[in-house]
Amino acid sequence: MKIKKISIFIFAFFITLFFSTNYSLISSSAATSGAIALNTTTSYLVKGETTVLKVTGISAKATWTSKNKRIANVSSSGKVTAITYGTTTVVATVNNKSYTCKVIVVDPSELYLKPSAEIIMVGGKEVTLNPQSYLYSTVAIQKMGITYEITGNDSIKISSAGEVTAAKAGKFKVTAYIHGKKFGTVSITADDFKGFSDSEANVAVEDTKEIYFADNYKLYDKLHNEDVNVTSSDPKVVEVKLAYSVENLDYYYGIEITGVADGTAIVSVNVSGVKRQIKVTVGIGTTVLAPVDAVKTGNYTGYTGNSLETLKWVRKFIDSNNLMSSSVTDREKVSIIQNYLIQSYKSNVGDTVYKNSISRILFDGDGVCGDYATTFCFLCECIDLPCYYVGGVSDNGRGDGWVGHAWNKVQVDGIWYYIDTYWCAGLHSLDKYYLTTDLWSDHKVGEGEEGYYSDINFSRYATYIYDLG
Incomplete structure (x- = not known):
């Protein structure tokens, strides 16, 4: 019985010790729950x-x-x-x-605002306020809890990162605070760039035209800088640049477009993320083949009026004289062309509907030496006969001395010959100035003035396109 009591006592002791220890552990854990x-x-x-x-x-x-x-x-x-x-x-x-x-x-006095631009475009790229300091780092400034107050334009929004956007035009001020202490105020203008005064524009090939911005809008070079970009969707049709003005301040008031070739293109002006576009039609608005290719293929799409009439006539002249046939020699082909120029010489020297060199020579026989040299080059190229335009001076023996002149050099059956189509036509002769290997003593070639027409009369436009009509 005594042993039993001792056993119960020992058991009770351990039970008490166990709960006491665990209570201490639980209390300690509660006091230090989580990281300190x-x-x-x-x-x-x-x-x-x-x-x-x-x-x-x-x-x-x-x-x-x-x-x-x-x-x-x-x-x-x-x-x-x-x-x-x-x-x-x-x-x-x-x-x-x-x-x-x-x-x-x-120290708030050590902080200031340096906005990325003085102008913000409505609906465009944001302007960053860029709080700066010579004392505090950029990282430190970002953690300071800077706040902003806007006055003057209730459409302005500023993000927590200090990025400003505008929904309507107008001047406004932004005041910056750090924990209620003011440290800077900047003035910014919200601009609404609406685009162009016209919805579409037309310009002739080789002509230049100015298109104004809507509402007399001015892009100030010093304020917008690289945020202004102007492009053409097809520079081969229309070239574009900003139209610049100097009146007290330097600014752009619109764009200047130059027609390069018939067709259409979209001109875009991007100002700080705001893009405005205008459709530009050049000439007839349709891309056309170069005149020589149009004659060779019989595809005159895009040509109208006198130009179309001229191209069709040339093709008919070529076909009716078999000028594309290998059965006709090169010499015979040149003879056929020169004889036509003789026959048509001065056939109409009065009023004419033909204004440009090739059409006027072919239909009226009226023009100067350069017109004849151009026309001969064109006809030869249409039948794949190599031909040069030659510029220089000549002395016609009438006491005028050496004066500017133009003639040709053509490859006939593999040999290059000089030919003065204008003098041959005027003299009604295939004699002295017709197909000679040596240059005549009364002609002198100008420096760098002998070569293919496209090289001598270099143009970014299709060769001969402005010699028609």
């Missing part, structure tokens, strides 16, 4: 501002100290007060362990 830390490790304040620091994860009371009380002091409860500008460290000590918070008392 300060509620923040960096705090930006302005002079006179306060913040409360707390140690989380433990219920034990902390002891608080500031390493530089002249900059910021801290109360026994963790309340930090900013005294003057500078940086210090506040230390919380708990159970002989220290936890620190870096306190920066910011």
Whole structure:
């Protein structure tokens, strides 16, 4: 019986010890649940501002100290007060362990705004306010909690990152604050770029035309800089650049378009992310084949009026004389062409509907030496006969001396010959100035003035296209 009582006592002792130990463990765990830390490790304040620091994860009371009380002091409860500008460290000590918070008392006078632009486009790319400082780093500035106030335009929105957007035009001011302390104000203008005064534009080939921006809008070069871009969807049809003006201030008032070839293109002006477009029709608005190719293929799409009439006549002349046939020699082909030029010479020297060289020579026989040389080159190219345009001077023996002149050089059966189609036509002769290997003594070739027509009369436009009509 005594042994039984001893056993019960020992059992009770261990039960009591077990629960006592576990209660101690549970109590200790509750007191230190979670990681022990300060509620923040960096705090930006302005002079006179306060913040409360707390140690989380433990219920034990902390002891608080500031390493530089002249900059910021801290109360026994963790309340930090900013005294003057500078940086210090506040230390919380708990159970002989220290936890620190870096306190920066910011001087607002060391901050300023440097916006990315003075003009913002309605519906366009944002303008960044870019708060700057020579004292504080960009990373530090981003953590300071800067806020902004807008006056003058209720459509303005500013993101937390300081990015400004506008929904309507008008001037406005942005004032920046750090914790209620003002440090900068900037003025910005919201512009509404509506595009062009016209919805479409027409320009002749080789002509230039100005198109104004709508509402007399002005793009100021110094304000917009690289944020302005102008492009053509097809530079081979129309070329474009900004139209520039100097009146007190430098600005662009519109665009200048130049017709390059018949067709259509879209011209775009992009101003700070706002794109406006205008459709430009050049000439007849249809892309056409070069005249030589049009004759060879019989495809005259896009040609009208006298130009179309001329191309069809040339093709008929070629076909009716078998000028594309190998059964006709090169010499015979040149003879047929020159004889026609002789026959038609001065056939009509009065009023004419034909204004350009090739059409006027073929239909009226009226023109000067350069017109004849151009026409001969064109006809030869249409039948794949190599031909040069030659420029220089000549002396016709009438006492005029050496004057400007033009003639040709053509390859006949593999040999190059000089031919003065204008003088042959005027003299009604296939004699002295017809197919000679040596240049005549009364002709002199100008420097660099002998070559294919497209090289001698270089143009960005299709060869011969403006010699028709």
